Amino acid sequence: MDSLFYLLVKDSQVTGAYLIDQNGEYLYCYQESMKVGYNMRDQDWYRMLTDSISVDTCYASGLHGKEYLVNDDKKQCISLIFPVQSEESYWFGADAYLVFDISLNFILDSGGEEMQFALIDAGDQWYTEQDLELSEEEKKMIVQGAGETEGFFNEELSGNRVAVSTNTGMFGWKLVGIRQMQEITELKATLLAALGFALLAAILLTLFLAGKISGWLMRPMNRLIEECNQISKGEEHVEFSRKESLEVSFLSDTIKKMVENIVSLTKRSVEEEKKLAEEKMRVLQHQINPHFLNNVLQAIKALAIEKETEKISAMTTLLGHMMAYSVYEPYEYVELETELDYIKKYVELQNLRYDNRIFYQISCEKEARKVKIPKLILQPLIENAIEHGATPENLLSIDISAETDQNEVVILINDNGKGISRTDLEELNRQLKKGEALRQKKSIGILNVNERLRRVFGNEYGVEILPGSHKGTTIIVRIPKGEGYESIVSR
Numbered sequence: 001m002d003s004l005f006y007l008l009v010k011d012s013q014v015t016g017a018y019l020i021d022q023n024g025e026y027l028y029c030y031q032e033s034m035k036v037g038y039n040m041r042d043q044d045w046y047r048m049l050t051d052s053i054s055v056d057t058c059y060a061s062g063l064h065g066k067e068y069l070v071n072d073d074k075k076q077c078i079s080l081i082f083p084v085q086s087e088e089s090y091w092f093g094a095d096a097y098l099v100f101d102i103s104l105n106f107i108l109d110s111g112g113e114e115m116q117f118a119l120i121d122a123g124d125q126w127y128t129e130q131d132l133e134l135s136e137e138e139k140k141m142i143v144q145g146a147g148e149t150e151g152f153f154n155e156e157l158s159g160n161r162v163a164v165s166t167n168t169g170m171f172g173w174k175l176v177g178i179r180q181m182q183e184i185t186e187l188k189a190t191l192l193a194a195l196g197f198a199l200l201a202a203i204l205l206t207l208f209l210a211g212k213i214s215g216w217l218m219r220p221m222n223r224l225i226e227e228c229n230q231i232s233k234g235e236e237h238v239e240f241s242r243k244e245s246l247e248v249s250f251l252s253d254t255i256k257k258m259v260e261n262i263v264s265l266t267k268r269s270v271e272e273e274k275k276l277a278e279e280k281m282r283v284l285q286h287q288i289n290p291h292f293l294n295n296v297l298q299a300i301k302a303l304a305i306e307k308e309t310e311k312i313s314a315m316t317t318l319l320g321h322m323m324a325y326s327v328y329e330p331y332e333y334v335e336l337e338t339e340l341d342y343i344k345k346y347v348e349l350q351n352l353r354y355d356n357r358i359f360y361q362i363s364c365e366k367e368a369r370k371v372k373i374p375k376l377i378l379q380p381l382i383e384n385a386i387e388h389g390a391t392p393e394n395l396l397s398i399d400i401s402a403e404t405d406q407n408e409v410v411i412l413i414n415d416n417g418k419g420i421s422r423t424d425l426e427e428l429n430r431q432l433k434k435g436e437a438l439r440q441k442k443s444i445g446i447l448n449v450n451e452r453l454r455r456v457f458g459n460e461y462g463v464e465i466l467p468g469s470h471k472g473t474t475i476i477v478r479i480p481k482g483e484g485y486e487s488i489v490s491r
Helices: 002-009 044-052 104-108 136-148 181-232 246-285 290-305 309-327 336-353 379-389 422-434 444-457 485-489
Strands: 014-021 026-030 077-084 096-103 116-120 152-157 161-167 174-180 333-335 358-364 372-374 396-405 408-415 462-467 473-480
Touching (some): 096 104, 290 309, 336 358, 379 444, 422 462, 444 462
Antiparallel strands (some): 014 096, 152 161
């Protein structure tokens, strides 16, 4: 928390930083001083944001004044709020809040004199640090255009200027940029001239080279075309003859290898598609475990008999969130923090069944939160820990953490349950290493998770199971991050 605090307050655009307790009283101020005895919960924007905080992440406010400062300069700003939580907590709950005020000119700074910027709030109030020289009619025209258009809206203004405006999608704001039409025209002319020169040079060079090499290439190229025509007719075994031209010969060898690879890949693709279809069906069948669903419904029935309406409401609400998340687009990739939020709801639902005998803690490094993983990849692992560790007599502790390690994201799941025998552990890790899943009847959830990860990211990633440091089990999930990762998950 200290490193985050001092890192942000070093930014010149951060006009003030404050540490506020749960009751709205300030504990510490930096750069600016708050009024003695002022309660931040008197600020509507602050109260609405802190009351809605449910995840350990950053929250942004809309435009607001700074009446809480001793030296109120009457300028509006935007604030960022970071919840602060004790490391010893088993569930999320903010103990205090870090608040940073961001000056408006940081948002409207164009980085030069070419473009002027303005911000329009939901009430059509204009905010800018520059003299835009706009008439009231032009302002109304810009506001109307930005509100009616989802993308960018262009409009010519007086003084040979053009305005570009758009609806930002945040707090009902609209962003406006104004620039001289002459600058755009000059830039367009320069680009057209450069393009024309490059096109002319390319045409001349092409004509020169075509005259030199057409005769030398035509004979071997014609033979290559005939061989390719045979392939296009569906013939798999075509003999490619040697060509006089080194370049055409290289092209011929490349096409030959490509044809061989296509034939081989076609055969493999049929087999892989069959296995993938079977795997998807098994994964879909295990997204919502029928045994778990039956237990939840039986628990709700028992609560109804006891007239425990609050617990019934909580369980049905959590179950509804889980069903919506798991059934809708089941093979979509999601951010890690989204999956962890789903896991939180899942454990809370299980905790209602076990009379709050499950203690859990979820933590995730900031760098790992936006990493994308296959949807519902963690639930079978948590379900396994609860199924084999939670009993009506004992307390179960589950610790879930995600951290980065060089080019990997490592997810650790520790529990204090009864653990796995040495023999079963060795056999299970052997199956995980070999990628066995479809033919297994035991530990199908863990094995399917491992198989899905290996198919998406490669055999060097997946699941590993270790005995806990004292008792219970430790599950390690490894996924990649960094260069090339986005292209992998977008397949």
